[in-house]
Amino acid sequence: MPDLSIQEIVTGVNVALGGVCNRGIISQGGNVLVVDSGIAAVEAIPLRAAAQEYRKEGALYLFNTHPHGDHTYGNQVFADCPIIAHEGVRNDLVLNGEQTLANWKQNPRMAAFVSDVTITPPTLTFQEKMTVFVGDIEVQLLYLGIAHSPSDSVAWLPQSRVLFAGDLLFNAIVPATPPGGNTAHWVHALEQLEQLGAAYAIPGHGPVQTPAALADLRHWFITVRALVGEAIASGWDRETTITNVSASLQEIAPRGTEERLPRAIEQVFAEMSQNASV
């Protein structure tokens, strides 16, 4: 894993790179809000140390954009701070956290990261919106619904127009579509994020690019849904749809991490064939 590196977006607003997911450190006047903790203590300890550099006598908060382990399994390193998230993130970690962690421990790619994780759910929850003032920096935490995960929210800084989009935005790569999300809602969530008029949009994964990446991902999902819709109308089964749509997408809408395409197409196929049968 590469070392933590901090990239300043605007004064007081930093993206923390080098982890499995992109994270953030927002600070002003000795107060700090960290966006997502990372996949394990091994990622969260240097993140906390970087946050402490900005923290003087003020407050330190952690915000979780959504419940997935690569964003919340470092929470234990922030257990002495308020951990803020949508109530769905807490519910997911309380109800499913231990089982999900057990599954991750069975995954050879993940096991080494998560061996010492203690599930640490958020302690301060909201339903639609919460505003945190980090010194003079206004940070709006906005709930966007079930999209990439069962509970997605973002951190929006209206003064600097910086958006920490969590995993609603994957730049330049095929998005992860784990069970529990909904791609139709995800398209709607991206529309809402585009309307914020961000000057900077920080993705949960992938390089930091311009906010045009939001519309780019939305158009990609619309393309996937159109192709899968045609496949279902043609009577193709799931496997044929995955094979053919995957080939089409690589030609007309290529993105990195193409190994995720089958799972993304499978998710859309499940959603759309379920709707078609209602």
Ligand SMILES: [Zn+2]
């Ligand atoms: Zn995620």
